[in-house]
Amino acid sequence: MPMTRGLRLMSTLALRGPLEEALLGALTARTGHAPEVRWAPAGVLADELRAGAAADLVILTRELLSALQTERSIRPGRVHVLASSAVGLAVPAGHPLPDISDAAAVRAAFLAARSVAWSSQGASGQHFLTLLDRLGISEHVLPRACRIETGLAGAKLRSGDADLAIQQLSELHMVEGISILGPLPEEIGATSVFALGVTSDSADEAGFISLAKEPAFCAALIQFGLTPRDE
Incomplete structure (x- = not known):
């Protein structure tokens, strides 16, 4: 019916x-x-x-x-x-594009970022936490990270609250005015x-x-x- x-x-x-x-x-x-x-x-x-x-x-x-x-x-x-969808990274439009070609480069990008925007309730956020532990940098990155409960992490790049964002590539694509670096390298990626x-x-x-x-x-x-x- x-x-x-x-x-x-x-x-x-x-x-x-x-x-x-x-x-x-x-x-x-x-x-x-x-x-x-x-x-x-x-x-x-x-x-x-x-x-x-x-x-x-x-x-x-x-x-x-x-x-x-x-x-x-x-x-x-x-x-x-x-x-x-793969988990990816993005920076504000016009900012230098950090190297994310391998795990060491991503680790360096996380450490160099003033603040990383991430979604705590999504699959990408769970992978982010696991990845920080794996890279041994949780205590350095999380205290200054920009955590959101819902919404688009890329929006925090536009507002200036963060200078690096991690989320599903499809969610990063929904935000204008940012530069998508691409998916995480295969060795530390998640789909x-x-x-x-x-x-x-x-x-x-x-x-x-x-x-x-x-x-x-x-x-x-x-x-x-x-x-x-x-x-």
């Missing part, structure tokens, strides 16, 4: 750019109802779902969706992989796989998935630094 209201979608910020660019408008045109979207870091959304938040479809990391399936917050067998999960039996995930496979959405994923996936 067709839904008589807008689809309730909860999505990680990592896919906000391509969804707004090439999918949500098409979904509104197809259904006649604008979707109700809640944007937040994946960890925040997972906690909200566990607390009983209402949604029809959810876009999170594949690992979180797997955990939520076990907890029965996501319908079993109804998870669809959409894209993957997150994002997928769509179903929380309501009435949700029309088939219609959403069909739009997600359209060339326009795949092009938007690439534009924002993501790699389309179809699994």
